[in-house]
Amino acid sequence: MLSEIAKFPFYVLLHPFQGFWDLKYENKGKLRISLSILLLLTIATIILRQYSGFVVNFNYPYDLNSISELQYIVLPFFLWCVSNWSLTTLMDGEGKFKEIVMATGYALLPLVLMRFGNTFLSNIITLRESSFYYLIESIATLWFIWLLFIGTMTVHQYSVMKTIVTMLLTLVVMGIIIFLGLLFFSLLQEMLGFVFAIYTEISLRL
Template sequence: MPFLKDIKYSLHVAMHPFDGFWDLKYENKGKLRMALGILLALTLTMIVKRQYVGYVVNYNHPLELNSINELKYIIFPFLLWCLANWSLTTLMDGEGKFAEIVITTGYALLPLILINIPNILLSNVITLREASFYHLLDALATLWFVWLLFIGTMTVHQYTVLKTITTMLLTLAVVGIIIFLGLLFFNLIQQIVSFVYTVYQELSLRG
């Protein structure tokens, strides 16, 4: 089955990133549908994690969580990273296409699912003294993800190690700039709408 084959390949990428991302780049083994599927699965996993992780390590108030609102913490940064990386690497002789960047980033997210699901179960049976194991696994998931993203970025753009590190740091800077400009734009729009509404009210009262 194609779906099982895609899952098997995504696990291969997670365990053997150099070979996996090379095949993704030059053998077209990576699938956009699988990358987006991993993104969706991670979103659902993080929603479950925020709501059902054990009370020993759960610093959220479940009744105050909004599942739809949680999407912005996963999907929005994912899209921003891909857009910023593509925009930046286009100017830095990167060989990766936008679709390849999306696929690479999506596949790199897999460790966050592989570790977080058993970690959620673990969090419900550990004591306060054992909470360090939960946080350790959390940190390992993040490091694994960053490692895969690093290898994927280096392979898909055919960069050196130093240029890959520089590019990833600059991508974070570009993400920050995009967020700043976006907030500035929406603030400007809000002020314009408020001004127009105020003028309308003044004209209505005088009329």
């Protein structure tokens, strides 16, 4: 049973239409596996940035902060899921929030495999062979988008065109949420500064 659960992400990777169908209607998808793939992607990204070969690594290792990777991977992941769920609720989508999280998580697997593989590859290739590194990266990214597209279409039972429109609108909603979040924290900072200024003024007068 455990081996079947572990193998299922790779089945989705190679048979996305049937895989995402089984994820939704056969209950073969597991939330913990989806979140585990997200964790592996975070680890793989940190390793790639810090230990990839000098031929393709333009980062200064001492300036890298592993915690900051969370805002580039975990935050966009959940932002996508929340935005997609909020949008598809209004567009007659059949997907539950849990199913969206699972489908998005399983779609990340090509990026996990690519980043672990490219970390190893980058340490044995020459400058002329670096094109293979970027080719693998591009293929994995396109594979991820393809899986995310099929997962979104299957989970919500949308047509091809409606899925494309939904994914584009999800990106717009993500931008709106980020804008409102930044606006909220900016206003909160201004209010706290105002309250602190009043407190300081009253303290000086007393």
